[in-house]
């Protein structure tokens with residue numbers, strides 16, 4: 001048996017809510033899908049006629065919005081009305097790491113989840129299936145349930161509301177979100193009520209093979225999401241730790257990763273070394289795992305996962321130190337070009353981007369930064385560096401030492417070094433011979449994303465340093 005679902009609402013129009021609901025609307029034309037957010041500016045951007053002004057950049061998203069918006073997909077700030085008319089409500093709000101109080105620095109702040117649950121409790125009518133989609137710590141469903149049940153009790157006499165809570169974690173990766181949503185490796189649904197689970201299964205069944213839909217209890221579902229992200233992050237930290245050893249021993253990380261990854265038991269994905277993982281999930285999810293392990297007295301497990309984060313931070317600082325060493329131990333008054341600021345290619349998201357820490361380190365050492373990213377706006381870069389500076393209690397001002405370059409030539413002009421931090425495809429087409437003429441000598445290119453083919457530089461007067469490439473003579477200089 002399953003509950004008939006005609007209208008769904010998603011609270012939170014961000015990187016998860018927006019693309020997920022766009023795909024559901026496209027695949028289920030009989031459903032009415034409303035995405036709500038308290039942020040009016042964001043909703044206005046989702047409703048903008050000019051599709052290049054959508055609040056997030058994600059390949060394939062514009063096309064979906066064009067097909068569905070105004071037909072069965074709506075973006076609105078009307079939280080109350082939208083919840084009231086929905087049979088199923090997804091919670092897709094942000095869950096940042098707590099900055100103060102109990103669990104500060106580790107536990108997720110559930111204030112947005114809590115306020116969403118309170119809104120649902122207040123405005124829902126009849127039976128409502130509540131689906132947690134946000135990345136959340138284990139046991140969040142319990143918080144949601146408690147809030148919903150207490151409202152049921154409160155209002156028992158006045159109206160007949162009832163709720164069931166499901167966990168349906170999102171496994172999409174930014175940059176490939178639409179593809180991941182259309183062809184998921186699996187869909188995980190945790191819950192107790194069979195009819196509610198089936199209602200959600202019926203939605204996914206419109207385009208996902210039923211074999212790929214896993215039904216579990218709610219806690220397994222929540223913990224699976226944290227564990228999957230922790231495992232992926234662990235692979236990145238593992239290969240990054242080996243990148244340092246490659247540089248010392250003359251091995252090349254791309255060759256090592258290929259040889260290791262061809263073992264079918266290991267697999268080739270997530271073995272690309274780089275400046276460290278970023279994004280809104282990996283760090284937060286591991287911190288949640290560490291927090292919950294400590295809570296249950298599993299200190300060894302907590303320490304084990306914490307090391308994955310330590311290596312990530314160490315990799316970013318290690319890179320800064322290498323750059324400074326090549327620049328005669330100081331960046332003061334030197335111009336450094338930064339190619340890429342988003343945490344990975346094909347997204348405008350900068351949350352936890354390694355660029356934030358690396359750029360701050362260089363600014364602390366006195367560098368002037370000229371930054372270029374195809375999709376990230378200057379204000380976003382500026383705010384990120386400012387917030388990071390404030391959170392780390394760095395006292396001096398460096399706002400006038402950051403600027404946005406509008407072309408590769410502008411970025412390179414007079415620069416002592418160029419640092420590639422994001423693997424944007426367009427960086428592969430840069431004509432380095434042109435760039436070389438514009439830079440101050442000696443000039444350095446630091447390739448942290450394996451973008452550059454060293455064969456193109458045999459005759460070049462640029463010094464190239466490639467992360468994890470011990471065979472490159474410049475790495476050993």
Ligand code: UDX
Pocket residue numbers: 170171172173174175229232236269270271272273274275276277278279280281282343344
């Ligand atoms: C991740 C999970 O992949 C996704 O399933 C979950 O829903 C959300 O968190 P996301 O953070 O969007 O997705 O991107 P992902 O592709 O996982 O990359 C995370 C970080 O790891 C990026 O900074 C990326 O550059 C880095 N990375 C990834 C590497 O450095 N090397 C790799 O081989 C893979």
Ligand code: ADP
Pocket residue numbers: 011012013014015016017036037038039042079092093094095112113115116134135280
């Ligand atoms: P994610 O990557 O998890 O999607 P985002 O920060 O991109 O996170 O998006 C989360 C969205 O949720 C934000 O746009 C925020 O304004 C919205 N939000 C947070 N709390 C509420 C709430 N109580 N009601 C409606 N929207 C909310």
